[in-house]
Amino acid sequence: xxIITLTSDFGNLxxxxxAVKGKILSLNPEVNIIDITHDIQAYNLIQTSYIxxxxxxxxxxxxxxxxxxxSFFHKSRKNILYKADGSYFLAxxxxxxxxxxxxxxPEAIYEITLNNRFDxxxxxxxxxxxxxxxxxxxxxxxxxxxxxxxKSSKQxxxxxxxxxxxxxxxxxxxxxxxxxxxxISNISKDFYENxxxxxxxxxxxxxxxxxxxxxxxxSEVVSDWERETEFxxxxxxIFNDSQLLELTIYKGSKKNGAKxxxxxxxxxxxxxxxx
Numbered sequence: 258x259x260i261i262t263l264t265s266d267f268g269n270l271x272x273x274x275x276a277v278k279g280k281i282l283s284l285n286p287e288v289n290i291i292d293i294t295h296d297i298q299a300y301n302l303i304q305t306s307y308i309x310x311x312x313x314x315x316x317x318x319x320x321x322x323x324x325x326x327x328s329f330f331h332k333s334r335k336n337i338l339y340k341a342d343g344s345y346f347l348a349x350x351x352x353x354x355x356x357x358x359x360x361x362x363p364e365a366i367y368e369i370t371l372n373n374r375f376d377x378x379x380x381x382x383x384x385x386x387x388x389x390x391x392x393x394x395x396x397x398x399x400x401x402x403x404x405x406x407x408k409s410s411k412q413x414x415x416x417x418x419x420x421x422x423x424x425x426x427x428x429x430x431x432x433x434x435x436x437x438x439x440x441i442s443n444i445s446k447d448f449y450e451n452x453x454x455x456x457x458x459x460x461x462x463x464x465x466x467x468x469x470x471x472x473x474x475x476s477e478v479v480s481d482w483e484r485e486t487e488f489x490x491x492x493x494x495i496f497n498d499s500q501l502l503e504l505t506i507y508k509g510s511k512k513n514g515a516k517x518x519x520x521x522x523x524x525x526x527x528x529x530x531x532x
Contacts, residue, residue: 259395260289260316264309265325265383266297273383277325280388288395291316300327302413303523306356307433307441309346311499313357318343321391325383327351336386337410338367338400345394347387352413359415367404418444420452427452427529429502431521437505438514442527444502449529456531461494463504463527464520468494471502492518502527 261281267273274295281288293312297305305326313322321344328336328349335350341363348354354363369390379385390403418429429444449471453459461468472495492515497503504515504527515521 258287258289259285260291260320261391261395262291262293262313262316262320262322263295263325264293264297264305264312264322265295266299266301266305266327267295267325269295273325273381276381277323277383277388280384281392284389284392285395288392293322297326302327302351302353302356303416303432305353306359306415307499310357313344313346314342316344319345321345321394322347323383323387323391324348324353324357325387326353328382328387330379330382330386335410336369336382337407338369338390338404339363339410340365340367340400345391345400347390349382350411352411354410355412356415365400366407366410367400368407369404371403416443418442418448420448425456425531427531429527429529431523431525431527434516434521434523438516439497439506440504440515440519440521440527441497441499442502442504444527444529446496446500446502449496449502452529453531458532460530460532461502461504461527462530463525466492466519468492468504470494471496502529 263277265274278290281290294308305324309324324346337348337350339346339354341358342361346354369386371386371390393403416430416432418427420427427444429442431440432443433441435441472493474495491507493505493507495503495505504519506515506518
């Protein structure tokens with residue numbers, strides 16, 4: 258059975274998610290539709306890229322992913338199809354897919370011409386363009402039938418940390434805050450280790466707070482603290498599943514997690530000072 262996933266900034270209150278699912282099922286009632294999330298902040302491409310990048314790898318090869326974020330139809334903007342890492346990705350040509358695959362070269366990029374050829378009126382991109390294309394691919398259709406190959410699409414630069422050699426400091430920033438209030442930075446484990454190997458000590462600084470240890474996982478935090486009931490609410494820095502530096506509160510939530518207690522917002526700086 259073919260799989261089509263949906264990611265959007267539509268929310269679950271309005272009709273839009275149901276409309277997309279209804280359109281897909283009207284074209285092929287056998288398709289398996291999986292929601293990744295519909296709670297993306299409106300037009301937030303970095304948030305979308307983080308979630309999709311970490312979710313799609315767990316789906317079977319050949320899965321079709323519809324990314325309906327900042328996707329409302331504009332005559333001056335293309336809609337595109339990426340074939341990348343063994344699967345298909347549909348999105349507006351707004352730079353989103355370049356963020357998802359900032360370190361992976363797509364096998365092919367197509368400008369979707371399905372509606373252009375038949376002079377259809379596009380009222381809602383996700384039902385009028387993405388759904389028919391996704392079902393076409395799910396039915397085994399070739400991407401060349403619904404689009405033409407192009408060499409490149411809109412590119413956006415993924416925020417990267419920098420190392421200030423004179424200050425002996427990594428300067429990163431908050432790029433995502435998850436449902437538990439955990440703060441995810443753009444400082445990767447590889448980047449940190451390449452700098453840290455020349456020093457004995459480091460301090461992570463943010464706002465007026467600091468931490469001096471990085472755990473390799475949430476489970477290591479528990480093991481280090483031994484009796485979890487005594488350490489409810491303790492703060493820690495870890496390298497998460499994406500190998501990115503994360504600030505966390507043990508058993509934190511939206512109400513009492515790192516976001517609330519540290520007061521950090523997306524875009525604010527996190528520093529690692531070495532000595």
